[in-house]
Amino acid sequence: MRALVRRLPGVAMVSLAASCPASAPAQESYTDSVTGTLVRFEMVKVPGTDLWIGRTEVTWDLYDAFALSRPDSSEGRSTVDAVARPTRPYGAPDYGWGHAGFPVISVAYTAAQAFGEWLSAKTGKKYRLPTESEWEHVARLAAGTSTDALAWHVANAGGTTHAVGAKPADALGLHDLFGNAAEWVTVRSGRPVVRGGSFRDAAQAIGPSARAVQDDTWNERDPQIPQSRWWMSDAPFVGFRIVREP
């Protein structure tokens, strides 16, 4: 196990280190990887559904494999059809708080969606953002322990995100569903929404019902026209988690 942990970067290392509480029933899970990288990520079966959900928020390690690569034939499609890659940010979207093992932040809703398309093409599985109702279903199952103990919030986070999985797992075996980075979910129409609350919110304001609708302040200081459709200049509290359809 020690050798395995040492060999795995970021996500897998953290999730192995912080295992589920003994009291929680172990959910079925699997570890996936991206060809050509050392990045691993873990998916957990959602009880009562055919759905799998990420044990942690998507990390920079995994997002960089998308954002910093060029389309290639391993995506299983022609380069003409390839998933577009994010533009290069002018600045530091991770704010220097931490990168390896930390949740990706400052990403636009459409960028998170494109990431899901890319990961699906890379793995041959169907990965995407959760719908709002899927996220709520997971949140109801996961809730049950004090969010103060499980979550990074304004009083314990010190103004930054933290490495995923640093807090104990919840009842479903997931980490950071509440707090740390708020998480994009798909909505039927209108402005995009994040759920769960973030490290900027008070402990009592995060949890299964926490919900924020994107507004202009999230990208207020992008000084370009058109504004980036990949990065948000003022949303260090926004990340995401993926689900897998059967």
Add this chain to the structure above:
Amino acid sequence: MTDDTSGRFSRRTFVKTTTMATAGLVLPRTLSALTPDAASAEVIRIGVIGCGGRGSGAARDVMRAGGEGVQIVAMGDLFPDRLERARANLAKVASEDAMVEKQFKVTPETLFSGFDAYQKVLATDIDMVILATPPGFRPVHLAAAVAAGKHIFMEKPVAVDAAGVRSVIASAAAAKSKNLAIVAGTQRRHDPAYVSVMRRVHDGAIGELTGGEVYWNQGGLWNAARQAGWSDVEWQIRNWLYFTWASGDHIVEQHIHNIDVANWAMGAHPVRAVGVGGRQWRTDGAYGHIFDHFAIDFEYPNGAHVMSMCRQIDGTANFVGERFVGTRGTTDPSSRITGQQSFTFAGEKKNPYVEEHVDLLASIRTGKPLNEGQQVAQTTLSAIMGREAAYTGQAIVWDELLNASQDLAPPQTGFGSLAVPPVAMPGTTKVARTWNG
């Protein structure tokens, strides 16, 4: 001093002032004799020179700042496709925003492309101009704008070489004598959080400043793949970031923001710089000849040293910010002071990219035009000083650099062939050089 009345705004409203009476001088015209109501009733007509993402963004920001009191009436860019893209992007904003629809008033007759587009924009009936081309063009455009009697918003940096900085200093002085406003895109100077912290630092909240660190470390930036039919000049200007004659290199183009904060905190420009840098990761010819990392030791007049570090390399630790140390505390000037007089900014956060235009427009309307020309020229030379310390490997002294024979403008006057300048080599490269030196 009578040629500053060509703009519609100034022609209609500028009047002679008696507050600066000096024997023998013809006085500049200002708005100071107007009542505030009369001044604010005037629409300030604005032209944009350089219509990339930032020029378009600055146009949007001044419209946010100015309300019905401003209009964008003319635009110019070297490339017709970039000009059209910017026009279409702003027209789209106008179609979605009733205020912008009233503000965005360019017509086919006021859209100009080509190397002389800036002259054509300046020849229109505008009161103010936004200068947002690649910085290598800035000194010439600024001089022309001042000569034409326009108020100016100009992006940073404002020059790429010693000759350009001297030109900007002269233009800033000329603007002052003509009561023209100059605000530069060093937007931290207009950020309420920075302003609030800096006021306390200057009032002694952390004692005497003894040192600091400034950073802009991030990954690589965009690159436009060369297309068939592009001349060398077109390829280099479309990829201006990667050519020192056009951008000044990334320490000047990007890290200037943090170096400006150092000068602001210290209340002075550095007197000496020693540093290292290189081109280690971004070595492909598509990325011109600039470096991808610098680390510079800036020495200030009081003997304090500020360590500067900037990098554009993928997969490395990111950080953008500043920190200063005093005899009684430390500060992250973006928000807080730690020490005997600890302070955390808790005021209203405002968008500094809009605030800089709010301040600029207010200064024009009250007849007390801001003039940041000298200040931003000094910051630009400070950044150039860091670049030259790394490029040459020598200790760079302020006065020598300011007076150096360094002019990086290529000899071309239009599109055509243009070699890629050599990558600078410490120990060999000289401060006194031309575009290919």
